[in-house]
Amino acid sequence: MSEPREAAPPAAPPAARPAGRPTSRDVAQAAGVSQSTVSLVLGGKWAGRVSPATARTVREAAESLGYRPNSAARNLRLGTTRTVLLVVPTLTSSFFGAVYIGAARVAARHGFGVVVYPPDDAGPAGSPFAAPREAIDGIIASSMTKEAVSGFGPAPVVMLDSGPAAGTAPTVDFAVEDGMRAVAAHLAGLGHRRFGHVAAAVDEWTFRARGAALAAAVAALPGGGLVRAAAAIDVHAAKEAAGELLDLPARPTALVCDDDTLAAGAYKAARARGLEVPGDLSVTGFDDMPLAMALEPELTTVRLPAQELGVQGMSALLELMEGGRPASRALPGELVVRASTAPPAGPP
Amino acid sequence: MSEPREAAPPAAPPAARPAGRPTSRDVAQAAGVSQSTVSLVLGGKWAGRVSPATARTVREAAESLGYRPNSAARNLRLGTTRTVLLVVPTLTSSFFGAVYIGAARVAARHGFGVVVYPPDDAGPAGSPFAAPREAIDGIIASSMTKEAVSGFGPAPVVMLDSGPAAGTAPTVDFAVEDGMRAVAAHLAGLGHRRFGHVAAAVDEWTFRARGAALAAAVAALPGGGLVRAAAAIDVHAAKEAAGELLDLPARPTALVCDDDTLAAGAYKAARARGLEVPGDLSVTGFDDMPLAMALEPELTTVRLPAQELGVQGMSALLELMEGGRPASRALPGELVVRASTAPPAGPP
DNA sequence: CTGAAAGCGCTTACAG
DNA sequence: CTGAAAGCGCTTACAG
CATH class of the missing domain: 3.40.50.2300 (Response regulator)
Incomplete structure (x- = not known):
């Protein structure tokens, strides 16, 4: 009679599986090699130092245990x-x-x-262990x-x-000055002379540079004039600022906005005054965010390669x-x- | 004669400053205590185990050395x-x-x-060390x-x-079904019966749930009818899909969009057909992204508390x-x- | 109240 | 070709 297979008592597993995550030591034991050999193989530094057969065994053991190296240990070392x-x-x-x-x-x-x-x-938090x-x-x-x-x-x-x-x-x-110069040149080429700058009220280099480049470009344009209003980067704040510019006696024919969100506000200011974009007022943005294409009409802007x-x-x-x-x-x-x-x- | 102070040869510093980042051992040396005391103090576990005076000394030494604990070591431990x-x-x-x-x-x-x-x-990359x-x-x-x-x-x-x-x-x-039901109820309350659903062509639970809730709400509405077109979440794709709906013989009077970007496309489709929003066509979005306020007219939508x-x-x-x-x-x-x-x- | 020591899991000379 | 050992910088029993 053959030995009963089904009735075998639930024996304890031959070698207790490691409790937590397997370590390189567990892999070494499973593969029958030393821990350093495991490290060599899995670290890709085994060429000429470990036999291909051993390397295979190690990799299979690592695979079957689901081994992943502990990065804290690795980083420390x-x-x-x-x-x-x-x-x-x-x-x-x-x-x-x-x-x-x-x-x-x-x-x-x-x-x-x-x-x-x-x-x-x-x-x-400011904790030193943060x-x-x-x-x-x-x-x-x-x-x-x-x-x-x-x-x-x-x-x-x-x-x-x-x-x-x-x-x-x-x-x-970003070469934002070049970008702003291109905006100004585009508008000037269309025939605009009276510009309004809807500026971002944000103290960052990029906005200072945009503003300076626009001012310089308009100043260099015969008959060019520039008025300016600043707003937080927010549609409603921009609508307000753009509105101030549009209510000026010598209304600008083009509003150059420091970014696309500001331009959305400029659209709203124009619409609130019965002004058509671009028929009565040209508007430009900056950055070319997805918003620029969602607006109607779609926004002329400067694409900045963020990626x-x-x-x-x-x-x-x-x-x-x-x-x-x-x-x-x-x-x-x-x-x-x-x-x-x-x-x-x-x-x- | 007093010893010459100025002419002192540039002696090697008494104890060579540690080359790299200071460790708790360096702090210990500077404070004249053991490394474990440093660890106790800086780890906030010293109460009743280290004298307040010693703790102070340790903290000052840590401060002056600019010590920051090594997180790899900490994590490993x-x-x-x-x-x-x-x-x-x-x-x-x-x-x-x-x-x-x-x-x-x-x-x-x-x-x-x-x-x-x-x-x-x-x-x-798929590297195990990634x-x-x-x-x-x-x-x-x-x-x-x-x-x-x-x-x-x-x-x-x-x-x-x-x-x-x-x-x-x-x-x-998010309880998007409730949100969609609120949209449907709002529109129904306004008198709408012919709905168009500009659906997101994205296989995610949230969009399936939105679509199902809308369909159920319209089905429960006496005289309610629903047509549907799907688009990728992209303004131009949405414009196309919304356009199909608007060109139907029994044109919907309200376009319910699966998200705000889709709604921007619906605006464009309406405008392209000379339809006024909301006079000729109501449009709703979903999510309440910044875009919703940038659009003109501003978008009725469902605010989802992302944060x-x-x-x-x-x-x-x-x-x-x-x-x-x-x-x-x-x-x-x-x-x-x-x-x-x-x-x-x-x-x- | 303070210190010496073990050990976390790796990598890498070093010895065989 | 393979293994034993040191050591990265911490935390935490443990002993005094």
Whole structure:
């Protein structure tokens, strides 16, 4: 009679499976090798040091145990986390999402991860143990001042969209002056002379640069005139500011807005006064956010390559972390002419 | 004669300053105590175990050296990172930014950090060492299927905006059915009977639920009729889909759109046909993104508390990580009546 | 009240 | 080709 198979008592498992997550030691035991061999194989440094057969065995054991290396141990040993921080003023904007994507793609190709650091009010408390400040190899800060980043310690920093003079860090910027000049030239070519600037009431380099470039371009235009009103980046605030400009005795024939949201406000101000865009009033935006195409008429604006900003920023940081001195650079924007600009109406 | 002070040879510093970042051992040496005392003091566990005077000395030494604990070592020792992952389908949307803010705020109050996991195509390569998958204590996944999150291992998971039946994980959802019923009731109250549904061609629970709720509400309305066209969430695709509906012989008097972007497309379709919103056609959105206020007329829509979704999601995850069984919940939306809805025009 | 020591899980010389 | 050992910087019993 053969031994009863079914009635076998529920014997204890031969070797108690490790309680928690498997470690390289568990893999070593399963594969019948030493822990260091496991590390060599899984770290990809085994060529010529471990026999192919052993390497296979190790990999199979790791696979079947579902082994994943403990990154804390790895980071401690190596002194590096292969993680960089992306510091942005807000995440509630599709712009920074695009910057993130660009940065994360480049990072991934080099085995780095990107962590987004939240706006101040949402950040980890001031505790010295607050994650993840310490656990990073480098920092990319977008649209901030150098000072705002100084609290992050001595890690290598690249500044994005913060102006070419952002301290000693390498910078990547948009050539917003060129973009604004292209707007002015486009409008001037259409015949506009009386310009209104709906400015962003935000103290950032990019807006200062946009304003200065517009002022210079209009000043250089024979017969050119410029009036200006500032507003927070908010549709209703912009509507108000644009309205002031439109109520001026010598009404501008074109409203140049510092960004697309401001332009949406300008549309509203025009509509409230019975003014047609672009027949009675030309309006331009800046940035080319999705909003620009949702508006009616669709908005003439300057496309800023946000994702490319992330790509270039990460590339620069990688170079910096390797000890290089990446050159600062400026990315060109592109004037996108849509339906919100036209020649000015003749005198009534 | 006193010893010459000025001419003293540049002696080597008494004790060579530590080369890299200071460690707790450096602090201990500076404070004249043991490394474990430093750890106790800085970890806040010294009450009754270290004299107040010693604690002060330690803190001053830490301060003056600029000591920050090494989180890799801490994580390794503790087996926890106090970091959770927020997995979202895209960052290029203000919606997920708001979810992040909400989650990060709650997390910060409990000493946790939140890391955003990128969309697939930007994620770290499939390398087993890819950060930061291993280094997390829990996961919040928003607007995804349970399967999409299964690759992250055995960490506790909370599903957001994925439907109440998202596997075994606790869920936090929006009560989108209620929201859609409120839209239908609002429109019905205005006198509308012929509805068009501009549906999102996206296979997610939230859109299935919106569509089903609308269909049921219209079916329950005496004399109610519903036609439907689907489009990708894109202004131009929506314009096309809405246009089909508007070209129907029995033209709908109200277009109910699955989200605000779709509604922007509906505006365009209306305008292209010389139809006034809301005089000739009522339009509703869903989500209440910033776009809703940028549109002209401003959009009647359903406000979804995105930030609260993050807050509730993180609270649930915290409870889950502590071994609890958080109840699944649904957050109410709010109908926001603006200027895009009005009684239907009488028969021409 | 304070310190010496173990150990978290890795990587990497080093010895065989 | 393979293994034993040191050590990254912490936290926390444990002993005094």
